[in-house]
Amino acid sequence: MTSAPADPQTPSGYPTADARPPRLEIRNLRRFFDGRAVVDDVSLQIEAGQVMCLLGPSGCGKSTTLRMIAGVEMQDSGEIYVDGKLICDTVFRVPPERREIGLIFQDFALFPHLSVADNVAFGLKGSKDEKRARVQELLSKVSLAQYIDEFPHQLSGGEQQRVALARALAPKPRIMLMDEPFSGLDNRLRDGIRDETLALLKEEDAAVLLVTHEPEEAMRMADEIALMRAGKIVQQGAPYNVYTRPADRAAVSFFSDTN
Ligand code: ADP
Numbered sequence: 001m002t003s004a005p006a007d008p009q010t011p012s013g014y015p016t017a018d019a020r021p022p023r024l025e026i027r028n029l030r031r032f033f034d035g036r037a038v039v040d041d042v043s044l045q046i047e048a049g050q051v052m053c054l055l056g057p058s059g060c061g062k063s064t065t066l067r068m069i070a071g072v073e074m075q076d077s078g079e080i081y082v083d084g085k086l087i088c089d090t091v092f093r094v095p096p097e098r099r100e101i102g103l104i105f106q107d108f109a110l111f112p113h114l115s116v117a118d119n120v121a122f123g124l125k126g127s128k129d130e131k132r133a134r135v136q137e138l139l140s141k142v143s144l145a146q147y148i149d150e151f152p153h154q155l156s157g158g159e160q161q162r163v164a165l166a167r168a169l170a171p172k173p174r175i176m177l178m179d180e181p182f183s184g185l186d187n188r189l190r191d192g193i194r195d196e197t198l199a200l201l202k203e204e205d206a207a208v209l210l211v212t213h214e215p216e217e218a219m220r221m222a223d224e225i226a227l228m229r230a231g232k233i234v235q236q237g238a239p240y241n242v243y244t245r246p247a248d249r250a251a252v253s254f255f256s257d258t259n
Pocket residue numbers: 033034038056057058059060061062063064065
């Protein structure tokens with residue numbers, strides 16, 4: 001609706017016509033629970049094709065941040081922009097189903113009564129043939145084409161997670177939000193699935209926000225790490241830089257903990 005060329009809601013950081021706004025930008029997000037700021041002035045920018053890891057200990061506000069971007073939780077202040085367009089502030093709000101966001105959680109959340117094909121096709125629009133073609137394309141990308149007519153309970157945890165990935169990517173989301181997506185998986189499988197997932201994400205053109213409490217996962221997958229503690233981003237940068245030059249003692253001990 002608000003598509004005037006000189007959109008007054010475009011954030012001020014990239015005012016010139018040729019500067020492309022980031023795919024996702026959150027500005028000064030805050031969320032209070034019981035009078036406490038669990039997300040406290042968080043700002044981030046993620047480009048299309050970039051994987052940003054929001055890394056921090058349990059309870060620091062990662063999931064709440066992600067849920068606000070998804071639109072299932074409302075911020076108390078701050079704004080969210082997609083491709084430079086405001087999608088949410090404290091008065092204006094694009095509903096979750098219109099945000100073109102793919103979501104993946106730890107527990108996969110596949111529909112148990114639907115086949116693999118119907119799970120992947122769930123959010124798709126178009127003719128039956130178009131949907132079937134996209135489903136087959138994605139299932140072969142995650143190497144599960146032979147399971148197209150199986151049901152979730154017939155698959156292993158790793159296979160279910162790959163179906164969840166195929167389902168989230170099927171509608172070509174502009175943004176992928178992943179909340180501890182590998183935590184439920186067997187240690188042995190995890191690295192392989194992390195690499196496969198990363199390769200697939202890189203083929204699609206989404207901005208990816210991956211939430212994790214595991215430094216190792218962030219080091220393996222991120223283009224950029226945002227280190228979060230007690231509701232705030234305390235450091236941000238390329239994995240190597242964040243790891244070799246931690247901002248403070250708490251960051252040092254977080255990275256050296258084997259959690
Ligand atoms: P993380 O994902 O980093 O583990 P969360 O975003 O889930 O952290 O939670 C951050 C803090 O906010 C925690 O202290 C949690 O208990 C609190 N919290 C989250 N959701 C609610 C809620 N709906 N009501 C009250 N407190 C909440």
